[in-house]
Amino acid sequence: MNDPSIPPLIDRHTHLEGGLDPVWVRREAERRGLGLPASLEALWSGQAQPFEGFIEAFLFGAALLDSREAVREAVLAVARRTKASGGSGFDLWASPHFLVVHRGQISLDAFWRGLEEGLADAETLGLRACVVLDAVNHFGPLHGHSLLNLTLPDLPPFVKGFSTGGLEGCPFRDWAPVFDRARAAGLRIAAHAGENGAGSNVREAILDGGVVRIVHGLRADDATFELLAERRIPVDVCPSSNHALAADVHPHPLPRMLRLGVRCALGTDDPGLIPCDLGSESRAAAMMGLDELALARLRQNGAEDAWCLQD
Numbered sequence: 260m261n262d263p264s265i266p267p268l269i270d271r272h273t274h275l276e277g278g279l280d281p282v283w284v285r286r287e288a289e290r291r292g293l294g295l296p297a298s299l300e301a302l303w304s305g306q307a308q309p310f311e312g313f314i315e316a317f318l319f320g321a322a323l324l325d326s327r328e329a330v331r332e333a334v335l336a337v338a339r340r341t342k343a344s345g346g347s348g349f350d351l352w353a354s355p356h357f358l359v360v361h362r363g364q365i366s367l368d369a370f371w372r373g374l375e376e377g378l379a380d381a382e383t384l385g386l387r388a389c390v391v392l393d394a395v396n397h398f399g400p401l402h403g404h405s406l407l408n409l410t411l412p413d414l415p416p417f418v419k420g421f422s423t424g425g426l427e428g429c430p431f432r433d434w435a436p437v438f439d440r441a442r443a444a445g446l447r448i449a450a451h452a453g454e455n456g457a458g459s460n461v462r463e464a465i466l467d468g469g470v471v472r473i474v475h476g477l478r479a480d481d482a483t484f485e486l487l488a489e490r491r492i493p494v495d496v497c498p499s500s501n502h503a504l505a506a507d508v509h510p511h512p513l514p515r516m517l518r519l520g521v522r523c524a525l526g527t528d529d530p531g532l533i534p535c536d537l538g539s540e541s542r543a544a545a546m547m548g549l550d551e552l553a554l555a556r557l558r559q560n561g562a563e564d565a566w567c568l569q570d
C-alpha cells in the first residue's frame with residue numbers, strides 16, 4: 260500500500276527522444292544497417308561528451324522515431340524506467356516540429372497516435388504523464404511559431420506545456436511573442452536556461468519571457484535564485500545530465516538553490532543517452548550533502564509542481 264503521507268515520486272523532466280531504451284536502439288540500428296556513433300557509445304559507457312557529441316547521439320536516436328510504433332516504444336521506455344525506479348509519473352518533453360517538419364520523417368498524426376498509445380501504456384502501468392512541446396531555442400522564434408502553427412489547430416489534451424531547449428542562442432525577449440501565443444492557447448511555459456548558456460538567461464527567461472518553469476538553471480547567480488524562490492518558480496534539476504554536459508559547473512548548485520528556497524525537483528533529462536533513473540538522481544543529490552529533509556523537499560516539490568499531476 261502507498262503511504263498517503265509520502266508524495267508521489269515524479270520524473271519532472273525527461274525527453275522522448277533522449278529516453279530511448281539502449282537495447283531497442285541497438286536492435287533498430289542493426290535492423291536498419293546503421294553504425295552507432297562513437298559519441299553515443301561513449302555516453303552509454305559514462306564518458307562526458309562535448310555538447311556537440313551529445314547532440315549527435317540525441318539526433319541518432321531521434322532519427323529512429325519515424326513511425327507510430329517507434330514513438331509508442333519511446334514513451335514506453337520512459338514509462339518502464341520510471342516505474343522500475345519507483346516513480347508514479349513523468350513530464351515528457353517532445354519535439355514534434357523537429358521530427359515532422361524539420362526532418363520530415365513522420366506524419367503529425369502518426370506522432371500523436373504513437374504518443375497517445377504510449378501514454379495509455381504508461382497509464383496501464385499506473386503512471387501519470389503529460390507532454391511538453393519542446394522548441395529549439397537556437398532555431399529562433401520563427402521556428403517557435405512554426406511549431407505552434409503545426410500543433411495548435413488540433414492539440415491533444417495530454418499536451419500541457421511549451422518549452423525551449425537546444426542551445427541557448429536566442430534571447431528570451433525575442434521568444435516572448437511565441438510564449439504569449441502558447442500561453443493564450445492554454446499552455447504553461449518553461450525554458451531550458453542557464454545550462455549551456457549564461458546564468459543571466461535564467462533571469463531573462465523569467466522577466467523578458469514570462470517563463471513559469473526553468474529547466475536546469477545551473478549557472479544563475481544567488482540574486483536570480485532568490486528571484487526564483489520569491490516567485491515560487493519550479494526548477495527541474497538533472498544531476499547526471501549536468502555532470503555529463505555541464506561538468507564545469509562544480510560544485511553543483513543544488514544545495515545552494517534549496518538553501519535559498521528555490522523549488523527544485525529532480526528529473527532524468529536524457530536517460531537513454533546518459534544512463535540514469537530517479538534512484539540514481541536521488542543518490543547523486545544525497546552525494547551533494549543533502550540531508551533527508553532536503554531530499555524529501557525535492558520529492559515534495561516534484562509532486563506539487565508536476566504538470567502531469569495538474570489539470
Ligand SMILES: [Zn+2]
Pocket residue numbers: 272274352424451474528
Ligand atoms: Zn532537457
